[in-house]
Amino acid sequence: MEADKPRKPAAQARRQFLLDSARMACGVGLLGIGIGLYAKQAKALPPLALRPPGALKEKDFLGACVRCGLCVRDCPYDILSLATPDEPISTGTPYFVARQLPCEMCEDIPCVKACPTGALDHQLTDIGKAKMGLAVLVDQENCLNFLGLRCDICYRICPLIDKAITLEQQLNARTGKHALFIPVVHSDQCTGCGKCEKGCPLPVAAIKVYPTELAKGEPGKHYRLGWVEKDKAGGSLVAPDVQHQYNLPEGMRYESGKGLVPGGEAAPAVPPGSAAPGTQPVVPRALQGGKL
Amino acid sequence: MSTGVEAVAAKGWLGAHKWLLLRRASQLGILALFLLGPLAGVWIVKGNLTFSYTLNFLPLTDPYILLQSLLTRHLPETKAFVGAAIVLAFYLLVGGRVFCSWVCPVNMVTDAAGWLRERLGIKGGAHISRRTRYWILAMTLVLALATGTIAWELANPVSMFHRGLIFGMGAGWAVILALFLFELFVSNDGWCGRLCPVGAFYSLLGKFSFVRVTAAKRAACNDCMDCFVVCPEPQVIRPALKGVDGAGPVILAANCTNCGRCIDVCSKEVFAFGTRFGNKVAKVSQPAGEMTPAACK
Ligand code: SF4
Ligand code: SF4
Ligand code: SF4
Ligand code: SF4
Numbered sequence: 129m130e131a132d133k134p135r136k137p138a139a140q141a142r143r144q145f146l147l148d149s150a151r152m153a154c155g156v157g158l159l160g161i162g163i164g165l166y167a168k169q170a171k172a173l174p175p176l177a178l179r180p181p182g183a184l185k186e187k188d189f190l191g192a193c194v195r196c197g198l199c200v201r202d203c204p205y206d207i208l209s210l211a212t213p214d215e216p217i218s219t220g221t222p223y224f225v226a227r228q229l230p231c232e233m234c235e236d237i238p239c240v241k242a243c244p245t246g247a248l249d250h251q252l253t254d255i256g257k258a259k260m261g262l263a264v265l266v267d268q269e270n271c272l273n274f275l276g277l278r279c280d281i282c283y284r285i286c287p288l289i290d291k292a293i294t295l296e297q298q299l300n301a302r303t304g305k306h307a308l309f310i311p312v313v314h315s316d317q318c319t320g321c322g323k324c325e326k327g328c329p330l331p332v333a334a335i336k337v338y339p340t341e342l343a344k345g346e347p348g349k350h351y352r353l354g355w356v357e358k359d360k361a362g363g364s365l366v367a368p369d370v371q372h373q374y375n376l377p378e379g380m381r382y383e384s385g386k387g388l389v390p391g392g393e394a395a396p397a398v399p400p401g402s403a404a405p406g407t408q409p410v411v412p413r414a415l416q417g418g419k420l
Numbered sequence: 421m422s423t424g425v426e427a428v429a430a431k432g433w434l435g436a437h438k439w440l441l442l443r444r445a446s447q448l449g450i451l452a453l454f455l456l457g458p459l460a461g462v463w464i465v466k467g468n469l470t471f472s473y474t475l476n477f478l479p480l481t482d483p484y485i486l487l488q489s490l491l492t493r494h495l496p497e498t499k500a501f502v503g504a505a506i507v508l509a510f511y512l513l514v515g516g517r518v519f520c521s522w523v524c525p526v527n528m529v530t531d532a533a534g535w536l537r538e539r540l541g542i543k544g545g546a547h548i549s550r551r552t553r554y555w556i557l558a559m560t561l562v563l564a565l566a567t568g569t570i571a572w573e574l575a576n577p578v579s580m581f582h583r584g585l586i587f588g589m590g591a592g593w594a595v596i597l598a599l600f601l602f603e604l605f606v607s608n609d610g611w612c613g614r615l616c617p618v619g620a621f622y623s624l625l626g627k628f629s630f631v632r633v634t635a636a637k638r639a640a641c642n643d644c645m646d647c648f649v650v651c652p653e654p655q656v657i658r659p660a661l662k663g664v665d666g667a668g669p670v671i672l673a674a675n676c677t678n679c680g681r682c683i684d685v686c687s688k689e690v691f692a693f694g695t696r697f698g699n700k701v702a703k704v705s706q707p708a709g710e711m712t713p714a715a716c717k
Contacts, residue, residue, distance in 0.1 A: 148549065152549065155552075156552065156559045159559065160562065160563055163574060164566065164567055167574055170569075171569065187568060188494065190568075190570065191492025191564070191569050192494040194496075194500070195470055195573055195583060196468055196472070197466075200587065201463075201467070202466075212584065212588055212589060213592050213594075214590045214591035218569070219580065220579065243497070244479060245489065245500050246495070
């Protein structure tokens with residue numbers, strides 16, 4: 129075409145400028161895509177790293193925190209650190225590892241007060257409302273209480289004892305006569321401070337605090353719990369309640385705690401499974417693994 | 421090789437290194453203030469260059485990171501804005517890239533690399549345009565907007581180095597070493613003069629800043645070229661020194677870092693600190709355009 133025609137200097141300069149700009153845009157664009165993809169990866173917090181109290185949702189936190197470390201400095205127990213580039217946490221952001229040093233749940237929450245950006249939300253004034261994560265009793269095979277012992281440490285150490293963790297009694301199926309005291313965490317109360325994880329006496333903790341998004345399930349939006357709805361409505365919503373009828377073999381009757389026994393009248397006084405509050409729930413023999 | 425010899429002869433070693441010494445004192449002094457807390461338990465300054473809190477009273481925020489945070493659609497607390505306003509006002513007064521030459525810790529690393537480069541006689545390397553930094557600056561802002569996170573902080577060696585020195589480096593050392601080697605072997609002034617978006621951001625303030633270096637006595641220039649050799653942004657000197665297109669003696673170019681190296685190195689004491697308003701055109705010693713491009717390196 130006009131390639132061999134001598135170019136006017138202005139046109140040549142313009143062409144050079146456009147070329148340079150294109151080159152620059154490509155190079156810098158590539159770099160940007162690289163960092164962008166890396167940023168996308170770095171958005172997920174590894175399970176063992178917890179954010180200080182009041183931290184915004186991880187995605188928002190990474191846009192709000194300027195990595196200044198004032199929260200780190202004002203924590204009187206020195207539990208927080210800023211991530212270095214070799215750690216799998218967004219570089220420069222504050223975190224703690226519960227098993228090393230849990231949050232002591234300071235009443236005046238100095239870390240939140242120190243934060244100049246609101247990455248730690250200043251709306252949080254009651255540390256009991258913090259949501260740093262959620263404790264989960266992950267290893268039910270090794271938890272001492274699950275084995276029937278009375279360790280109870282996670283329960284006793286919890287700053288919100290009997291609210292965030294309760295002990296639920298169950299029958300010890302192994303012995304058939306003892307109780308298991310099962311630590312149960314309640315997500316509406318647990319602050320994720322990590323004291324339970326720190327306190328667990330096993331070489332590797334059976335109870336661990338995970339970022340809430342990892343730890344918590346979510347029911348389907350359309351799920352309704354029948355018994356809840358019934359309570360709300362003050363009565364059955366579908367059909368009138370009828371007394372449950374047992375169809376027992378002839379000449380047998382059901383007796384609470386014993387199961388089927390020979391004899392006349394049926395209709396147990398207490399329906400199976402229910403128990404007066406505070407007493408050992410009674411499990412039918414059939415469910416205990418014994419023969420009928 | 422003989423850069424600065426004349427100046428030392430004329431003004432003595434101290435006179436020819438005055439601003440350099442002051443600059444190092446400033447860079448190290450600021451770092452020391454930050455380190456006093458963690459190392460000695462004396463908490464005068466908390467935090468790091470992105471945000472610091474002095475004597476539990478004075479907030480200082482890096483306006484560049486605040487801008488990125490705003491682009492992620494986060495609205496920070498007032499304290500962060502107050503800190504940024506103070507910092508903006510300060511650099512508008514003393515010169516935008518004063519951050520680079522008087523505060524930034526990376527400057528000591530790149531200066532060390534530059535010094536070694538000259539010692540070892542390393543020449544040439546990759547050609548990177550000095551405009552690249554503005555593209556990178558734009559890229560970091562787009563990243564904040566697109567990812568909703570301050571993504572540049574994952575890679576920013578400036579904050580990484582400063583934060584690392586105070587809070588623990590981890591693998592940050594590798595990044596700083598890479599930067600040093602890059603400056604040494606790949607590109608002279610490669611990071612600070614061509615790539616760093618932090619410097620690029622502060623240079624935007626330099627467009628309006630009050631304190632500027634001026635070639636007030638440019639009539640005395642004897643064309644030794646030493647200032648062009650020591651200047652980290654040599655392209656800024658020529659218009660003011662040579663009065664290109666009738667330019668006045670004040671170095672108005674935004675990328676002048678107000679480091680004062682040209683003041684130190686000039687045996688004729690052509691340069692001095694002044695203000696951007698002392699720019700009336702005095703008599704020009706010689707017509708423009710005598711400079712050979714090679715001298716500008
Ligand atoms: S609540 Fe107290 S112990 Fe927990 S992170 Fe904040 S300052 Fe530290
Ligand atoms: S104080 Fe706030 S902005 Fe600073 S590091 Fe902690 S969370 Fe981030
Ligand atoms: S993390 Fe553990 S100790 Fe802390 S509130 Fe939750 S259950 Fe209690
Ligand atoms: S250009 Fe960047 S790295 Fe260099 S001194 Fe300025 S801010 Fe620091």
